[in-house]
Amino acid sequence: MPHAADRLTIGELAGRSGLATSALRYYEELGLITSERTAGGQRRYHRSMLRRLAFVRAAQRVGLSLEEARHTLARLPTERAPNATQWAPVARAWQQRIDEQIAELELLRRKLSGCVGCGCLSLKKCALYNPDDTAATHGPGARWLLGDTPPEPPGRD
Amino acid sequence: MPHAADRLTIGELAGRSGLATSALRYYEELGLITSERTAGGQRRYHRSMLRRLAFVRAAQRVGLSLEEARHTLARLPTERAPNATQWAPVARAWQQRIDEQIAELELLRRKLSGCVGCGCLSLKKCALYNPDDTAATHGPGARWLLGDTPPEPPGRD
DNA sequence: GCTCGACTTCAAGCGTCCTTGAAGTAGCAG
DNA sequence: CTGCTACTTCAAGGACGCTTGAAGTCGAGC
Numbered sequence: 001m002p003h004a005a006d007r008l009t010i011g012e013l014a015g016r017s018g019l020a021t022s023a024l025r026y027y028e029e030l031g032l033i034t035s036e037r038t039a040g041g042q043r044r045y046h047r048s049m050l051r052r053l054a055f056v057r058a059a060q061r062v063g064l065s066l067e068e069a070r071h072t073l074a075r076l077p078t079e080r081a082p083n084a085t086q087w088a089p090v091a092r093a094w095q096q097r098i099d100e101q102i103a104e105l106e107l108l109r110r111k112l113s114g115c116v117g118c119g120c121l122s123l124k125k126c127a128l129y130n131p132d133d134t135a136a137t138h139g140p141g142a143r144w145l146l147g148d149t150p151p152e153p154p155g156r157d
Numbered sequence: 158m159p160h161a162a163d164r165l166t167i168g169e170l171a172g173r174s175g176l177a178t179s180a181l182r183y184y185e186e187l188g189l190i191t192s193e194r195t196a197g198g199q200r201r202y203h204r205s206m207l208r209r210l211a212f213v214r215a216a217q218r219v220g221l222s223l224e225e226a227r228h229t230l231a232r233l234p235t236e237r238a239p240n241a242t243q244w245a246p247v248a249r250a251w252q253q254r255i256d257e258q259i260a261e262l263e264l265l266r267r268k269l270s271g272c273v274g275c276g277c278l279s280l281k282k283c284a285l286y287n288p289d290d291t292a293a294t295h296g297p298g299a300r301w302l303l304g305d306t307p308p309e310p311p312g313r314d
Numbered sequence: 315g316c317t318c319g320a321c322t323t324c325a326a327g328c329g330t331c332c333t334t335g336a337a338g339t340a341g342c343a344g
Numbered sequence: 345c346t347g348c349t350a351c352t353t354c355a356a357g358g359a360c361g362c363t364t365g366a367a368g369t370c371g372a373g374c
Contacts, residue, residue, distance in 0.1 A: 011350060021351085022333055030331095040340045042351055061265060065330070091269045098266045102259055108218060109255045112248045168320065178321085179363055187361095197370045199321055223361075 007036065007044035017053040024053075032056055032070050034078070048079045062094050063101065164193065164201035174210040189213055189227055191235070205236045219251050220258065 014021045027033050028043075033052050035043040052073060059069035072090055076082045082090075171178045184190050185200070190209050192200040209230060216226035229247055233239045239247075 009350075020333075023331080025353095026332060038340075038351095040351085041353095042340060058265065061261070067330095095266055095269050098262050098269070102262050102266075104218075105255050105259050105262075108215065109252055109259075112252050112255070166320075177363075180361080182322095183362060195321095195370080197321085198323095199370065 006047065008047060008049070010035075010043050010045070013045045013049060013053075016050055017057075019053065027053075027056065027066070030066055030070060032066060032073065046079060051081065058094075062097050163204065165204060165206070167192075167200050167202070170202045170206060170210075173207060174214075176210065184210075184213065184223070187223055187227060189223060189230060203236060208238065215251075219254050221254075 008016070010021045010024055013019075014024055017024070019027075024033065028035060033045070033049045035045050035049075038044055055073060055076075056066070056069045059072065060066070064072070076086055076090070165173070167178045167181055170176075171181055174181070176184075181190065185192060190202070190206045192202050192206075195201055212230060212233075213223065213226045216229065217223070221229070233243055233247070
């Protein structure tokens, strides 16, 4: 064991979190994590930072920016695990985001499925190019796949 | 109608694709789309570029970089819609990526579900912090949620 | 043939998320 | 106490995906 106390050096935190030390310093600068300093000025991290980092990583996967993660983190306890009351709204919000992402991906997947056998990406024949469900999903106006476009005037492909 | 021929100006292509003209020039620079030029040097796009752009947007949503999209695009016909033989492997590869993403999100979702009621993010008690399925999903070594970490030595949280 | 908006190029800038490098210090093993 | 690695700060750089601005040209309508 490299050192005595129950505080983690930046290298240890890096090893345990899977993040680079440079990333950890950056996160600290952003206020995502905090540290104490030794007499000599080196960082020492409380182990609760592991939780915060796990949270940040999860937040990123849910599609949040580091700034957004910071805001959410600010409403959770610093050194303690959040209790159910604190955690529930966060978890619910995230689940909603996740559900939306899954729904989007499944829509795209279905469209691709339809295309595997159809010599696809041929305008007017393919679900990838025709609104229907996409239109419903993405608001008003003709939309296909991932962008807007009129359903192609006359002309061929 | 702004002009005669069946070629699209960059403004028209932008309008129809939902992308900014600056993005279109950038894409052209990257080799994602091509254009012809008028005598005066202005770009004119074949309508098949709409398909390529739809493809690129879809690729982005599947998580590909523009570079990766370019590679894939290079194996599909330039001005024609791909046939089933050309398209099938691409669609299958994308579906696989989509499936992986969905699986990841569902895993995260399940973990969050378990946590809503548990005062979560408390080390050792919570699925978010304990390997199990995540370990299987992300290769060797102990991993929780989105990073590596040993399952916490002695001490408390 | 003029006008005016849409186009052109080129260079620089931007937001996000970090990494890299230089120059120097801390802290633990022996 | 030496020595070596891990640490420190600060500034710059870098990848990705574009956007913005300046300065100038094209081209369709009147």
